[in-house]
Amino acid sequence: MFQWVHQQTNRLTLFSGILLAIAFVSYFLHYHALQQSALITATIIAGVPIALKAYQSLCMKAFSIDLLVTIAVIAALFIGEYVESAVVTFLFLFGAYLEARTLKKTRSSIRELTEMAPQEAIVKRNGKELTVSVEEVEEGDRVIIRSGSKIPVDGSILTGAATLNEAAVTGESVPVKKKQNDNVFSGTMVDNGYIEMTAEKVGEDTTFAKIIELVEEAQESKSKTQQFLDKFANVYTPAVVVISALVFLITRDLHLAIIFLVVACPGALVIGAPVSNVAGIGNGAKKGVLVKGGDVMDRFSKVDTLVFDKTGTLTKGKPEVTDIKTFQGYGVNDVLRLVAIGETLSEHHLGQTIVTEAKKRELPMDSSPEDGEVIKGNGIRAIVEGTPLLVGNKALMKAEHLNIPNNVLEYAIMQEKKGNTAIYAAIHGEVVAVISIADQIREDAIPALHELRQHGIQKIVMLTGDNRHTAELVATTLGLDEFHAEQLPADKVAFINKLQKDGHIVAMAGDGINDAPAIATADIGVAMGEGGTDVSMETADLVLMADKLMQFSHAYSLSKATMRNMKQNMYFAVGIVFVLLLGVLMGGIHLASGMLIHEASVLLVILNAMRLTRYHRQPKTQEPPAVLQPA
Template sequence: MMAVIHKLKNQITAGSGMLIVIGFLSGLLGNEQMEEAFLITATVIASIPIFSKAYQALRIKAFSIELLVSIAVIGAMFIQEYTESAVVTFLFLFGDLLESRTLEKTRSSLKELVDMAPQEAVVIQDGQQRTIPVEEVEVGDRIIIRSGGKVPVDGRILSGKALLNESAVTGESVPRSKTVHEKVFSGTMVDNGYIEMMAEKVGDDTTFAKMIELVEEAQESKTKTEKYLDRFSGIYTPAVVLLSLIVFALTRDLHLAITFLVVACPGALVIGAPVSNVAGIGNGAKNGVLVKGGEVMERFAKVDTFVFDKTGTLTKGNPEVTDIKIFAQIDAEELLRLAARAEMISEHHLGQTIVKGAKARKININGEVKNGEVVKGHGIRADVEDHTLVVGNRKLMELENMSISKEALEYAVTREKAGNTVIFAAIDGKLAGLISIADQIREDALNALTEIRKNGVKKIVMLTGDNPHSAKLVAKQLGIDEYHAELLPEDKVEYVKKLKTAGHVVAMAGDGINDAPAIATADIGLAMGESGTDISMETADVVLMADQLMQLSHAYSLSKATIRNMKQNTFAALSIVFVLLMGVLFNTVHLASGMLIHEASVLLVILNAMRLMKFNPKNETVEPGLQVA
């Protein structure tokens, strides 16, 4: 029954409005009895959905706005104020209708995401191409995507090349060129080209499906302000009923008491904070920023200290081998071959850079690695062919009691001061050579850091496992307040704890893998880009889907704007209620006008929140990348 009434609410609103118009016309023609009859009928019809919701609230022992309006309407009918009762019920329903339509717009970003979800996939089965529903795609399926087609699941390109529009996932509208072995994500679109891919994640495991799930959960979650306002309205609403009774007891004016009851409805107060939260999170999702709920948004807005990892966060995370210096009877290519063979067991970005450098030189690095051991934060030990290799940083050489000549140390320092990370490679207990690796600072790093400072961040810190010389160079070029080098993952965690103990509200940005413990320790953990997508989706508070630091700046600005908007709505709601109550007590606001202003105030806070949907801090031109480690 309740569901039927809800479905017919639009028709009920339109019907009651027409009856009121007919009633007023009858009055103008001098037929007062017909006027009353139409107004009473309009009141009864419009009261059905209001009374039903009030009854539902009473069943769960809750004081709702509908209950207050129901009491007011019954009172108005009792004192034969049929015009007031009809107008109040119609305005309440009409206002509710406008609120629903406007609220739908604040959720439009989520709807757009859902609409972007692919429905079909072209798979190769038994040598034949078949179009199947995306739900039937299985891990390992070979899928074809042509120009204009959507990538149905997550996976890797097996053959072909294409320009992909990844805006649905990353918020970045500029298409990216992708080819063999590169990752592609569900929901992205092939603008131009042709690719065949292997399905690696399907169904609810795809990045796009997780995005939609996270945004849905985030928009339903509540900030501390919302929770407080919920508790407040639970006390406020029955208090309004009590105050109305006191007004009646003191004045013996039932009309005044009923008007007091209507204008004191906390509609705008209750809806103001949630709608800001929904609009803010929706804006983030549209721009490739996933904020995991209202509490995260509220906490993020209070951040005064940002901590950054260096490699892959402030730098591009695409380092290259720039130099190989030999200190033994071995040539550079052979040293790189052995080091790359050993590094095959490592997932560290520097180890993978050595592997990539060997492959780029077309060096064969296939073969067995024995007794491989990753020394966390330092490097690796491994037996390759008939040699024992130790490859890592200077501290690993010290742990292994490896002798390093003065010449090698001086060369290492020179390379580090030039912005390189130096990897020491020892063979059979003796230093064989130094491998220099360099990266570039992200083009948008300087602008992003400048923007977050403008928005209230007092301190920016960089924590890195890299050498002090490279760290100093990056810190100087980006204007970072403080940096700490040669840190292990646990050292980063301790430093974040130290900042929190000192009273700072800390946000930690990293790649979501090596920095996962520090990200989890910070008040706000941020992870960015494809490298940390799997982990960051689960652990970080804010996920930046694109490899862009300006997204971080946008996310921080958005959190500030959302909480500011929430406060504006709360202040406006309280101010309007206060003014209306004063108007009632001084007899300048009446029942119908009070309801009209009340509904207008609800729309006002919704429209104010909708401004967040178009929030976009201006992007400035960026500097060219700078080479660093």
């Protein structure tokens, strides 16, 4: 019964409207009996779904707006106000219909994301090409994607090259060229080209599936303001019933009490916060920014201090080996091969850079570390082909009590002053090589940080495990307030704790496993999605899918715009209730007009929130300072 009525609500609204029109015509034709019958029938038809929803709310021990309207309509029928009872029920249902239609538009981002999801894949099995459902693709499958097709799963390219539109994942519509060994993501489109790839993440594990899941969860979550309003509504609604009863007892005017009951409905107040959150989160999703809930928007808007990791966050995260210097008579390729095999243990950018360099030189890497350990923030310890190996920064060498000869140290410092990161390699407890790795600052780092300051950020700090010389060069280039080098994960956590104790609201941005503890500790954790690790993305409150710091700036200004929009809705809703109550006391507001104004206020609140779906951060006129990239 309940389900059938719910499904037929739109038709019942239409029938109610037709009956109202018949009653209106009957009034002018002086068919009084037909008019009365049409009004009563319209009231019953439109009133049934409202009453059923009120009953369902009461069963769940909740006092809804539907309950207020049901009480008011029954009372209006009791005193013979058939015009007002019919008009009120029709307006309430018609208003609910318009609200649903309008709210659907605010959720368009999730619908668009779902529509972008690929449905089929072409896989090569036993030498044959098969078209299968995307759910049937298995890890390790060889997947074929031709021009104009969507990539069905996450993986890496085996053969071929193509230009991809990655807007579905990153929010950036600029075509990206992909070649052999590059990673590609589900939901992205091959504009032109041909590739064959290995399926590495399938089903719900793909990046695109996680994006949809995160956006859905975020749109269902509530901000503190919304949680407060929900609790407020549960107290406010029964209070309105009690006050209406008191109005009747004092004035003995049942009509006035009914009007009070209708105009005091907190509809716009209750819906104002969630619709702003949904619209704001939807805007972020379209721009490649995943915001994990309304509460995140609330907290992010209050952030005054930003803490950044360096590698992969402020820099591109695509470092290259610039030099390898060996000592003690060791050959360059011999050391590089052993170190690269050891670094297969690590997900860190620098370790993977060494592995990439060894592959580029086509060095044999058939063996695996026999024993190994990743020392977070410092390096790795491993046994490769029976050789004890220690690879990492100067702090690791000191922690292992290894002596760094003066000539090795002088060379490393010279490389660091040039902007390189110096990685020490020790074999059998003796430092035998320094591998120099350089990374470039992101092109959008300077304007993004400049915009963030203009939007309200007071302090920007960099914490990095890298050496002091490289850190200072990057910090000076970007005009940061502070930098701290050679930081372990525990040091980053301690620094963020100190900032919080000093009264700062802190956002921490990073991309590696070693950043995850600091990301979790900060008031807002931000992860770089495209180049980041799964751990940092899962820990973070906010994910930048395109690894663009301009997305960070957009997200921050969007959070402030969302909270402004929410406050506008709240002030407007409260103001409308006061105006209506004042109108009732002055005799200028009646039951039907009160309901009309109430429904109009709800729609205006939704339309105001919908402006967030088209929000773009306002460019500032002041240009960022001109600075040079480090050499």
